Amino acid sequence: MTENTAKAEAGWSFDNSYARLPEIFYTLQKPVPVREPKLVVLNESLAESLGLNAQALQGSEGAAVFAGNEIPEGALPLAQAYAGHQFGYFTMLGDGRAVLIGEQITPQGQRVDIQLKGSGRTPYSRGGDGRAVLGPMLREYIISEAMHALGIPTTRSLAVVTTGQPVMRESEQIGAILTRIAASHLRVGTFQYAAQRGEGDELRSLADYALERHYPDADADTAAGGNRYLALLRQVIRRQAELIAKWQLVGFVHGVMNTDNMTISGETIDYGPCAFMDAYDPATVFSSIDTQGRYAYGNQPYIGAWNLARFAEALLPLLHEDEEQAIKLAEGAIAGFTEQFHSHWLAGMRAKLGLFNPEPEDEALIKELLKLMHKHRADYTNTFRALTHRQWEETALSGDEEFESWLQRWQERLSRQEETQEAAEQLMRSSNPAVIPRNHRVEEALEAAEKEGDYSVMQRLLSALANPYAHTEEQAEYCKLPEPSLRPYRTFCGT
Ligand code: AMP
Ligand code: MG
Numbered sequence: 001m002t003e004n005t006a007k008a009e010a011g012w013s014f015d016n017s018y019a020r021l022p023e024i025f026y027t028l029q030k031p032v033p034v035r036e037p038k039l040v041v042l043n044e045s046l047a048e049s050l051g052l053n054a055q056a057l058q059g060s061e062g063a064a065v066f067a068g069n070e071i072p073e074g075a076l077p078l079a080q081a082y083a084g085h086q087f088g089y090f091t092m093l094g095d096g097r098a099v100l101i102g103e104q105i106t107p108q109g110q111r112v113d114i115q116l117k118g119s120g121r122t123p124y125s126r127g128g129d130g131r132a133v134l135g136p137m138l139r140e141y142i143i144s145e146a147m148h149a150l151g152i153p154t155t156r157s158l159a160v161v162t163t164g165q166p167v168m169r170e171s172e173q174i175g176a177i178l179t180r181i182a183a184s185h186l187r188v189g190t191f192q193y194a195a196q197r198g199e200g201d202e203l204r205s206l207a208d209y210a211l212e213r214h215y216p217d218a219d220a221d222t223a224a225g226g227n228r229y230l231a232l233l234r235q236v237i238r239r240q241a242e243l244i245a246k247w248q249l250v251g252f253v254h255g256v257m258n259t260d261n262m263t264i265s266g267e268t269i270d271y272g273p274c275a276f277m278d279a280y281d282p283a284t285v286f287s288s289i290d291t292q293g294r295y296a297y298g299n300q301p302y303i304g305a306w307n308l309a310r311f312a313e314a315l316l317p318l319l320h321e322d323e324e325q326a327i328k329l330a331e332g333a334i335a336g337f338t339e340q341f342h343s344h345w346l347a348g349m350r351a352k353l354g355l356f357n358p359e360p361e362d363e364a365l366i367k368e369l370l371k372l373m374h375k376h377r378a379d380y381t382n383t384f385r386a387l388t389h390r391q392w393e394e395t396a397l398s399g400d401e402e403f404e405s406w407l408q409r410w411q412e413r414l415s416r417q418e419e420t421q422e423a424a425e426q427l428m429r430s431s432n433p434a435v436i437p438r439n440h441r442v443e444e445a446l447e448a449a450e451k452e453g454d455y456s457v458m459q460r461l462l463s464a465l466a467n468p469y470a471h472t473e474e475q476a477e478y479c480k481l482p483e484p485s486l487r488p489y490r491t492f493c494g495t
Pocket of ligand 2: 260261270
């Protein structure tokens with residue numbers, strides 16, 4: 001077999017629409033080749049759904065492509081420029097350690113970005129080495145795939161390779177590259193960049209591009225009154241409200257909701273210091289660098305609104321030629337976020353409690369449960385799981401009189417609805433995950449991989465996480481809490 005037919009067999013089908021944007025948005029940049037690429041994880045089902053031949057990508061051929069040592073035909077690698085508010089401060093950024101190799105057109109005609117993360121320095125690297133470390137890349141792989149299985153829009157993880165080159169952090173680490181799949185890598189920060197750097201029509205080109213790629217039906221948004229850029233703003237707000245509500249419902253703490261880490265597509269992106277909350281507490285924060293708790297669990301909806309206001313600001317020149325009018329339109333759209341978020345959250349919480357129809361007292365019922373969970377530091381996931389399985393005596397709340405009276409009110413509320421108890425239980429099962437990527441389980445999987453080169457622990461974890469709503473016997477093992485530890489769990493940002 002010649003090399004060319006082998007490449008064709010991998011199933012790559014690239015287009016490079018991003019490279020047709022004005023020049024300020026990117027720099028053509030090839031990944032920097034690595035010494036000894038080795039494929040350690042390949043997401044075979046994702047590969048197949050993208051029209052790729054998983055078998056052809058196993059082994060050295062996949063390793064060479066996913067390491068950036070070989071550029072598949074049709075790919076046009078580039079580093080994207082963007083800006084962002086990081087912890088509230090505006091900075092010019094860009095892909096400092098990633099390249100978009102191209103957009104794969106799937107057999108269903110979808111366009112997805114194929115990005116290598118950890119692929120070497122770019123013009124946007126600032127002081128960084130352009131590289132990534134194995135642990136955090138495996139962590140992104142596990143958590144992004146778990147999010148997908150939970151039904152939460154997210155970038156996906158196709159593969160991880162080790163590079164054979166050590167990476168210097170606080171100590172020497174194993175170098176690795178993650179292949180990330182995204183509906184696109186357009187960020188709120190990309191628009192901030194265009195608004196800041198653009199001199200002509202760049203902002204409009206970007207907005208048109210985003211509309212075409214993510215919101216082709218934006219014209220149908222009649223509330224935007226034929227203003228397609230207002231429609232873009234409204235649609236991004238709509239998707240982010242839905243996304244952040246989903247995070248809250250499963251107890252996901254993103255950890256670094258900078259505007260460069262908020263997508264226009266509505267997918268979760270950038271799994272640096274994220275983690276799932278265990279004990280219910282709105283102040284939960286895991287990131288070692290978030291000393292102020294800016295991105296704490298309970299703040300995520302407010303930060304979402306703040307970030308979207310930055311998006312609206314960037315769009316102002318397109319919203320209306322008169323600035324005051326533009327601001328009015330932007331404010332009207334942003335005001336919708338809180339209401340939309342709240343209605344998704346409330347609907348999701350009802351489902352978690354097995355409630356089909358709305359009643360005015362539901363929110364008070366939900367909030368009281370959360371208050372009790374907070375008081376007892378009850379595990380968020382396991383409390384809802386126990387309610388689902390009617391095993392409330394197993395929760396940390398059991399024995400509390402207020403909880404007993406809450407239970408009674410909840411049972412009465414359930415019996416007032418037309419649906420049967422079985423139907424309510426079914427709804428609860430499909431709304432309350434049995435398993436989430438618990439921090440100690442993730443750490444255990446990473447440690448086996450890093451220290452022993454043993455990926456079987458990670459593979460077992462991935463299969464437990466693949467059907468979080470199945471509530472099987474095998475999953476019970478993954479529901480257990482860690483032994484109490486003296487130190488609070490901390491994550492370290494994107495290293
Ligand atoms: P993040 O915190 O992962 O969202 O990254 C913020 C910015 O820092 C992005 O522009 C990254 O590309 C850049 N960055 C992070 N780590 C590195 C690195 N090791 N080398 C170069 N740039 C980096
Ligand atoms: Mg980022």
